[in-house]
Amino acid sequence: MASAATKFLGSLTPEQRQQASFAFNSDERTHWHFIPTETFPRKGLTIKEMNESQRKLAHDLLKAGLSQRGYLTASSIMDLETVLGALETAQRTTERSPRGAPLVRDSEKYFFSVFGTPSARDTWGWRVEGHHVSLHFTVVNGTLTSAGPSFFGSNPAEVREGPKKGLRILGAEEDAARALLQSLDAGQQAKAILDTKAPNDMLTMANVDIKPLSPMGITADTLNANQRELLTKLIDVYIGYMASDIAADRTAKLKKAGVEKIGFAWAGETERGKKHYYRVQGPTFLIEYDNTQNDGNHIHSVWRDFDGDFGRDLLREHVKSTPHP
Structure with missing residues (x-):
């Protein structure tokens, strides 16, 4: 990962490098969101501002943090902006009184940012972010890697034409x-379904600090073997987006904290194509998923670590283990 980030930064002009680089302790590192850039101004270097060789190196960096499936998902979400733009343009042409100026949908308006100096020994991080993609990676002491928050969204959730x-x-x-x-x-189901109406969005939104949500719903210790396997498969969908070392770390943490303590909760309608929400929550992590906008055809999903987002737990351990005068 450090090598990929170093190669990417090395390919940039001085002006581009300044645009893409931030101090590790900058407030920008935790300044994040998943909404369009027009409504949440971002910093960093966009894909649009890169030449072909720089774009390849940016994508190599993205591949370093994700599995093959994760990389394909991130790339597909970026490409979906073009589809969304076409759908919105067609919709506006049929409206008698279009509301407001249309948002600019651009599959190249995704920002790469590096925090600190990439190194196999030191502490640094990087981020790629734009509409419906927000991925954060933190490397502590060159070996300990954290990835969170990890957000993917999709509008439309299903392309219908x-x-x-x-x-x-x-x-x-x-x-x-x-x-x-x-x-x-x-x-x-009476325990798992919290409400027949789904919330309008994820409850944690883009909050920097989050706490466990209540109620838990139904917990794994009350599930039979088949149901536990289905719960594991659901969690693995999210874990499987990450590179193998990050995925292994996430799996180890949730097992250590107790798989039997993981809860599953649902809200909204149960019929496909209708508005719905769910969350999976363990002692150390939270998955939130919401599909309510656009009449249940617009997904927001995120993996959060209660103590590990932005590498906070690893940074604390690093500080404790570092000798001080």
Whole structure:
């Protein structure tokens, strides 16, 4: 990862490097969101501002933090901006009184930022962010790596017309959760379903600090073996986006904290195509998923670590273990 980041920065002009580089302790490192840049101004260097060789190195850096499936998902979400722009343009032409100026949908308006100096020994981090993609990586002492928050979104959740009709970039997130929900008996569903109406968005939104949500829903210690396997498959959808070392670390942490303590909660309608929300929560992590906007065809999903987002837990351990005068 350090090598990929160093090569990327080395390919930039002095002006571009200044634009893409920040101090590790900069407030910018935790300044994040998943909404369009027009409504949340961002800093960093966009793909649009890069030449072809720089773009390749930027994508190599992205590949260093993600699995193959994770990289393909991130790239597909970026490309989906073009589809969304076409759909919105078509919609506006049929409206008698279009509301406000349209947002500019641009598949190259994704910002790369590096915090500190990439090194195999020191502490640094990087981020790629734009509409519906927000990925944060922190390297502590050259070896300890954290990835969080990790956000993916999709609008539309399912492309229902045009040449990409049927495309569901984040379909696995919905299908795995729905399979678990449908495996529950009536009594279990009564515990898991918190409300027949889904919230308008993820409850934690883009908060820097988050706390466990209540209620938990149904916990893994009350599930049978098949249901536990379905819960594991759902969690693995999210863990599987990350590079193998990050995925292994996440799995180890949730197992150490107690798989039986993980809860699954649902809100909204249970029929596919309707507005719905769910969360999976353990002692150390939270998954939130919301599909309510655009009449249930617009997904927001995120993995959060209660103590590990932005590498905070690892940074604390690093400070404790570093001798001070």
